[in-house]
Amino acid sequence: MRSRYDWVIWTFFWGGLALTALFVGGPVLNAIWLSLHQASSFIAEPKFVGLGNYARVVQEPEFWSAMANGLIYALSAIVLQVVIGIAFAMVLNQPFFGQRLVRGLATLPYLLPTVVVALTFQWLADGSVGLLTVIARDLGLGTIPWFEQPATARASVILASVWLWTPFVTICVLAGLQSIPPALYEAAKVDGAGPVSIFFHVTLPQLKPVLTVVVLLRAIWMFNKFDVIWLLTKGGPLGATEHLPILAYKRAFSLFDVGGGAAVATVSFLILMAAVSTYLWMFPLEEKR
Amino acid sequence: MASVTLEGVTKSFAGLTVVQSVDLAIAEGEFMVLVGPSGCGKSTTLRMIAGLEETSGGTIRIGARDVTQLEPRERNIAMVFQNYALYPHKSVRENLAFGLKMRGTGKAEIEQRVARAAAMLKIEPLLARKPRQLSGGQMQRVALGRALVREPDVFLFDEPLSNLDAKMRVHMRDEIARLHREVGTAMIYVTHDQVEAMTLGDRICVMKDGVVQQVGRPLDVYDRPANTFVAGFIGSPEMNFADGEIASEDGRPVFRSGPLALPLDGARQGAALEPGQPVTLGIRPEHLTVAATGLPARVLHVERMGAESVLQLDAGVGLRALVDRDDGVEEGDTIHLAAPANRLHLFGRDGLALGGAGR
Ligand SMILES: Nc1ncnc2c1ncn2[C@@H]1O[C@H](COP(=O)(O)OP(=O)(O)OP(=O)(O)O)[C@@H](O)[C@H]1O
Numbered sequence A: 001m002r003s004r005y006d007w008v009i010w011t012f013f014w015g016g017l018a019l020t021a022l023f024v025g026g027p028v029l030n031a032i033w034l035s036l037h038q039a040s041s042f043i044a045e046p047k048f049v050g051l052g053n054y055a056r057v058v059q060e061p062e063f064w065s066a067m068a069n070g071l072i073y074a075l076s077a078i079v080l081q082v083v084i085g086i087a088f089a090m091v092l093n094q095p096f097f098g099q100r101l102v103r104g105l106a107t108l109p110y111l112l113p114t115v116v117v118a119l120t121f122q123w124l125a126d127g128s129v130g131l132l133t134v135i136a137r138d139l140g141l142g143t144i145p146w147f148e149q150p151a152t153a154r155a156s157v158i159l160a161s162v163w164l165w166t167p168f169v170t171i172c173v174l175a176g177l178q179s180i181p182p183a184l185y186e187a188a189k190v191d192g193a194g195p196v197s198i199f200f201h202v203t204l205p206q207l208k209p210v211l212t213v214v215v216l217l218r219a220i221w222m223f224n225k226f227d228v229i230w231l232l233t234k235g236g237p238l239g240a241t242e243h244l245p246i247l248a249y250k251r252a253f254s255l256f257d258v259g260g261g262a263a264v265a266t267v268s269f270l271i272l273m274a275a276v277s278t279y280l281w282m283f284p285l286e287e288k289r
Numbered sequence B: 001m002a003s004v005t006l007e008g009v010t011k012s013f014a015g016l017t018v019v020q021s022v023d024l025a026i027a028e029g030e031f032m033v034l035v036g037p038s039g040c041g042k043s044t045t046l047r048m049i050a051g052l053e054e055t056s057g058g059t060i061r062i063g064a065r066d067v068t069q070l071e072p073r074e075r076n077i078a079m080v081f082q083n084y085a086l087y088p089h090k091s092v093r094e095n096l097a098f099g100l101k102m103r104g105t106g107k108a109e110i111e112q113r114v115a116r117a118a119a120m121l122k123i124e125p126l127l128a129r130k131p132r133q134l135s136g137g138q139m140q141r142v143a144l145g146r147a148l149v150r151e152p153d154v155f156l157f158d159e160p161l162s163n164l165d166a167k168m169r170v171h172m173r174d175e176i177a178r179l180h181r182e183v184g185t186a187m188i189y190v191t192h193d194q195v196e197a198m199t200l201g202d203r204i205c206v207m208k209d210g211v212v213q214q215v216g217r218p219l220d221v222y223d224r225p226a227n228t229f230v231a232g233f234i235g236s237p238e239m240n241f242a243d244g245e246i247a248s249e250d251g252r253p254v255f256r257s258g259p260l261a262l263p264l265d266g267a268r269q270g271a272a273l274e275p276g277q278p279v280t281l282g283i284r285p286e287h288l289t290v291a292a293t294g295l296p297a298r299v300l301h302v303e304r305m306g307a308e309s310v311l312q313l314d315a316g317v318g319l320r321a322l323v324d325r326d327d328g329v330e331e332g333d334t335i336h337l338a339a340p341a342n343r344l345h346l347f348g349r350d351g352l353a354l355g356g357a358g359r
């Protein structure tokens, strides 16, 4: 139906499309174009080299270890965020004294700027006076080298990311939990289901639509996450926390291999696109409950 | 199969008592209907029997077992919910099987019981579907089926028909009555619809404000309501009431209210009447008949319902009468009413039936 407000709709539609093209499509195409050229800096005249940059970067072991690091980081962070996020949401969904206050506090890490969180985390994990270090020492775990050894550095980066973004999962799941009709739980109780069966037969299936979106968003963000890792470890030590976005950044901005960096970024983008498409094919979003 | 016994069952929410000391015994195989206006505590009572709501006091027994402190799953009850509460992500077959699976019933037995219940409810063609692919009536059948396969000690229903259209409701009512005859297990059924209560119940329990008003066979409650509330709640159109007092004419008791005077000879509760005693008189619209002589009344309005008409009358007090459509009464007419004395109900000013009827 035509209405006299059509122009508003079309303005927003074309306006949105134009902005998206300009600020998303443009850089993506530019990166792809760059990845097909060789340039030793951003001001040098680029020379077309075809797929040469790709051939070069995939032969380097750093590329493959960055890929593996990225997958380990993204997968563990997502799994932990989702599991802990669901657990928190279920606790916060129970009525208890001070529920509103605790709900508010639980979302706090998500509201803080990443820089603040990263610096706070570094401070908590300070080798001599950090709270976490002191607690670990008092628990008899010795002095934990939070960022100095590959294994602990990986764990620390994951830990910080989980701490930062679990609230997002918690908020979404909490909203999902509140929309589950209580009668379903009651029917299950009458049917003889205990708490565990109720979780797997009522709660989880009812959360599926919400979890499908949450996991997708978390996956995209975690796979592309740059700031937290850069702020905490810069990809170190010994490249233990270096994943594709960091590798691309280092190549382009530290080594001034602009073409190589763009090639890494493009590969990363293609992998993510393939993964997201597969995911959406397996769990279509439009599924109705 | 088992009986259900409630002794002094009470429920309070934050200091507000919504179910007050309910005593009720449902015999093995009996169909008991809890009926009453909205908010009277029917659902709360049923949910306490199910174990979905904790009691604030009293004891609930199923058979000889005291189940007051038991979890719902330990009570061996089955419940049909108002909104069906089918598991949306499970097929009809899985919905039916779930309760048995949770109790560790064998695969073969589950299949057999699901098949039997599906046949009884004629839902075999629906077994592979998801609930969202069903109509309201079909969902209701599946919900019944889910209760049926369990073969519980007692079935609980909370307004299971209120989401269906009028025709479907009558149909499913007959279906539930048939199921009860076939399985012969005790059923407790909550409704605010007195027609459902009258037609389904072996006995009905009328509640108001969390207090049981009367328990009895439907027709006994209809014939001998224990108080004005029950008298007004059961029966449609509602019973006529008139406040007045007992007078004596020539040594015979008469009910008098302003210009209205009705002889009470032969009234069921006539024996204990004393002149000057204040009473409330009740008579059902269907027991007032148009006659050649008797109480004069002006017809204010005629509501034609088909076979019968409801007359709004002014006989000094406002009255309603249910008459045959062929009685030829028109608005503005003045007619005479006959009220058989044995159909009159007399209540004290406290609302209780005189002579301790009902109870
Ligand atoms: N969880 C609760 N918290 C507080 N009050 C409640 C709660 N559940 C029910 N009540 C109150 O208890 C009273 C009885 O409620 P109940 O649901 O048993 O009524 P009902 O007879 O089933 O009415 P309806 O016909 O409307 O379903 C109502 O006044 C209701 O407001």
Ligand SMILES: [Mg+2]
Residues within 6 Å of the ligand: B042, B043, B044, B158, B159
């Ligand atoms: Mg109710």
